[in-house]
Amino acid sequence: MKIGTIELGEQPLFLAPMEDVTDPSFRFICKEFGADMMYTEFISSDGLIRDGHKSVEKLNIYDYERPIGIQIYGHIIESMVEAAKIAEEAGPELVDINFGCPVRKIAGRGAGSGMMRTPDLMVEMTRQIVEAVKLPVTVKTRLGYDDSMKNIVELAERLQDVGIQALTIHGRTRAQMYTGEADWTLIGEVKNNPRIHIPIIGNGDVASPEKAKEMFDRYGVDAIMVGRATYGRPWIFKEIKHYLQTGELMLPPSVPERVEIAKRHLKKSVEIKGDRTGILEMRRHLSSYFKGLPNFKETRMKLVTLNDVEELFAVLNSITERWGDNTDILKELYNSPLNGKS
Template structure:
């Protein structure tokens, strides 16, 4: 699969952009597990143009992570064009436009999935960004604003006509947020439109190797993007890649391996952010990664209340001992799905 001049393997796996998750620490870990293309956290175009330091830090890309796309959001064409030029200077492989974020504070102000209620503005922004940079520009969006306005099949061609090089579609409407089941039928409809010639990337509910194989075969998408199933479980990319390539499932991860994987998430965050901020940053992963273990609630509460790495390390060591006979195969797929 090619996005502009960026060439990826057949049936590539992409890490979805997620706020407070897909920083370069988590991306580098996912890269170790075989992800093919990753995206930054959401980058506010307005904040980037205003030179906000916290936003500029989101542009950090390590060489070992590549290829990486920087995802921008906003609602002003001029600001987004300028932000795209700033992001291009950070030397990513592509620029991605966020027309899919359903969070209220973003969508109801007209940005993210709020663009699904103003298609002329969406197209104007996309064209402005395409014209502003030399890098490939891609778009991530949803089926529509709500059940009565699933317009993705109608807007895919106009988006393609602006010059974008790929389109990622999450199989839910904005009003669904992350509830219900992702509907991939419209994603397949876009992919199978003979006038569509850019790669179509499917996103939503892919939380197992078997489902990835099924969705590639059934809907014909060029790539699959995975978001929340990777939280606390970056190994999902290795599991899916192995199954796509061989048709054989990997042996279930052992509890020791699972704990050490989460310990690495924690320590990477602490090394980069310092102890307090690193622990806070890691809690999203700690909260979901052991879901499914019996009688685990008190341990989970203790772990999430811990304020030192030493204390969390001790708890993790205890989990390895207390659940030594437990094969955490049931943990695969236990995360919330995007």
């Protein structure tokens, strides 16, 4: 599969951009486990053109992440065009437009998936961004705004016609948010439309290797984007690839292996953002690596309250000492919902 001149191989796996989750340190870990394509957290076009610190900071990308796209969102064409130019200057491989975020404060003002209520504006914005930058432009969107407006099949053709070079479709409407089961039927319809020649990336509820294979086989998508299933489980990319290649499921990382992953993640977070911010932003990840461990409440509280790097490393080491030799725990982790077993 290729996006423009970006070669991504056969059946590539994408890491979905997730606000406050997929920062550079998490992307570092996901890349280790085989993510083929990643994106920055989505960036406000207004924040970029006003030189807002939080928005500009998200432009920081690193060689270990490549290929990577910078994702932008907004509801005003002129601001989005200017933001796309700024994003291009940061040196990614592509610029991605977020037409998929369902959060009220975004969609409510017409950005993200709110744009699906105004398809003409959505297409015109995309056209102007494609013309304004030299990099490939891609789009991430949903099936439609609600059940009465599932317009993705028509929109896919129109977006392709104005020059996008790949389309990611999340199998829910904006109204669904993240509830209910993702419906891949329309994703498959877009992919199998004879008029569509750009890559189609499917997204939604891929939480196990078996599910990934099913989506590739049943709907013929060119790639799969994995989002919430990576949270506390970045090794899912390795699990999926192993299953696609061999048809066999891998055992999940043991407790000592998870501890080492958490250490690398913490070290990278502090390296990039400094001790204070690096630790604060790791709290949401640290306890997630160890979901399913019995009698873990006291240790979890330490992981989400300590402010010293060395103390956190000591707590992580204590996890190996206390839970690392229990083979029954590994069986429990293997059969946990985190590994798509129930």
